[in-house]
Amino acid sequence: MHHRPLGKTGLDVSALGYGAWGIGGSGWLGARDDESLRALRRAIELGVNFIDTAAAYGSGHSERLVGQAARDADDTVYVATKIPPKNGQWPARAGVPATEAFPGDWVVESTEQSLRNLGVDAIDVQQFHVWSDEWVGQGDWADAVAQLKRDGKIRFFGVSINDHQPANAPRLVESGLVDTVQVIYNVFDQSPEDELFPAVETAGVGVIVRVPLDEGGLTGRVRPDTTFPEGDFRNGYFGGDRKREVWERVQAIATDLDVPVERVPEIALLFCLSHPAVSTVITGMRSVENVERNAAFVDLGRLTDGQLEALRRHRWVRSFYGA
Numbered sequence: 159m160h161h162r163p164l165g166k167t168g169l170d171v172s173a174l175g176y177g178a179w180g181i182g183g184s185g186w187l188g189a190r191d192d193e194s195l196r197a198l199r200r201a202i203e204l205g206v207n208f209i210d211t212a213a214a215y216g217s218g219h220s221e222r223l224v225g226q227a228a229r230d231a232d233d234t235v236y237v238a239t240k241i242p243p244k245n246g247q248w249p250a251r252a253g254v255p256a257t258e259a260f261p262g263d264w265v266v267e268s269t270e271q272s273l274r275n276l277g278v279d280a281i282d283v284q285q286f287h288v289w290s291d292e293w294v295g296q297g298d299w300a301d302a303v304a305q306l307k308r309d310g311k312i313r314f315f316g317v318s319i320n321d322h323q324p325a326n327a328p329r330l331v332e333s334g335l336v337d338t339v340q341v342i343y344n345v346f347d348q349s350p351e352d353e354l355f356p357a358v359e360t361a362g363v364g365v366i367v368r369v370p371l372d373e374g375g376l377t378g379r380v381r382p383d384t385t386f387p388e389g390d391f392r393n394g395y396f397g398g399d400r401k402r403e404v405w406e407r408v409q410a411i412a413t414d415l416d417v418p419v420e421r422v423p424e425i426a427l428l429f430c431l432s433h434p435a436v437s438t439v440i441t442g443m444r445s446v447e448n449v450e451r452n453a454a455f456v457d458l459g460r461l462t463d464g465q466l467e468a469l470r471r472h473r474w475v476r477s478f479y480g481a
């Protein structure tokens with residue numbers, strides 16, 4: 159598995175990272191802990207050394223599984239987790255002060271809870287789960303982050319940028335207060351290339367790409383007749399006519415690149431990794447099969463300039479969240 163620098167942190171992270179939302183039991187339903195642990199362990203065995211989780215994923219359940227797998231590993235595994243906003247607002251809204259979402263004592267309290275859930279002494283990358291760029295200079299969150307670093311409880315700090323709002327972070331990126339950003343970047347939403355990626359490259363901020371497969375849309379496995387477990391967030395994300403729309407677009411990608419639909423997940427992951435600003439692509443993989451497939455693509459594959467140019471035509475920025 160090849161590695162890339164995570165900005166200026168000094169950490170070398172695997173190009174393929176592990177996204178641990180799906181195994182937490184909230185939002186995504188249907189995961190089984192024994193299978194999730196097998197998938198996590200296989201990923202680590204194949205060289206994945208970066209895992210993204212959050213306190214909010216199953217109220218710490220995902221953190222507990224990730225902690226178990228990381229502690230059992232022979233090699234170093236870097237874990238990133240997230241602090242939920244105290245006011246429970248996803249995404250962060252303009253005009254709401256930082257003191258409501260991330261007061262300093264909440265930042266410390268949530269970090270202490272994540273340390274207990276993970277069973278570790280220090281978190282490699284602690285992140286805010288939402289971000290509003292108005293918060294630079296507001297409240298006492300930055301003091302709390304600095305104190306957590308001094309106390310050795312977190313090594314690096316980042317934010318998870320609001321869904322499809324990559325331009326809602328430039329002040330933070332330029333402020334020097336942040337080591338990493340986590341952002342949606344995939345064949346459909348290519349908008350981080352416009353402003354965010356040039357800014358992070360200048361500042362030396364690491365980029366953690368999330369939702370590389372559009373919550374499954376870019377796998378070719380979401381088709382008009384696909385169903386999800388009752389209560390699973392994908393019933394809303396792919397609600398109405400969206401399954402048909404996504405499926406047609408995936409077929410168009412396959413036709414344009416002259417590959418079978420089954421190869422679209424591979425194309426989609428390699429697309430994300432083709433941008434030099436990207437450090438790691440955290441992919442949701444609840445089965446050993448998906449871990450093995452993705453590890454193979456990422457290590458062996460590379461897109462041609464012609465394929466990348468073709469993929470530019472499939473840019474489709476929209477938000478299916480919260481609807």
Ligand SMILES: NC(=O)c1ccc[n+]([C@@H]2O[C@H](COP(=O)([O-])OP(=O)(O)OC[C@H]3O[C@@H](n4cnc5c(N)ncnc54)[C@H](OP(=O)(O)O)[C@@H]3O)[C@@H](O)[C@H]2O)c1
Nearest residue numbers: 177178179318368369370371372373374377441442443444
């Ligand atoms: N606000 C935030 O901070 C935020 C929001 C969303 C996500 N995230 C992070 O980003 C991570 C990735 O996003 P995600 O997990 O939501 O979605 P994703 O990575 O875009 O897609 C995951 C889906 O793709 C499927 N898949 C993976 N590899 C495949 C392959 N080779 N062939 C076919 N299907 C494949 C998975 O199958 P299975 O269902 O079988 O696993 C799952 O259904 C999350 O786990 C989380 O860590 C953060």
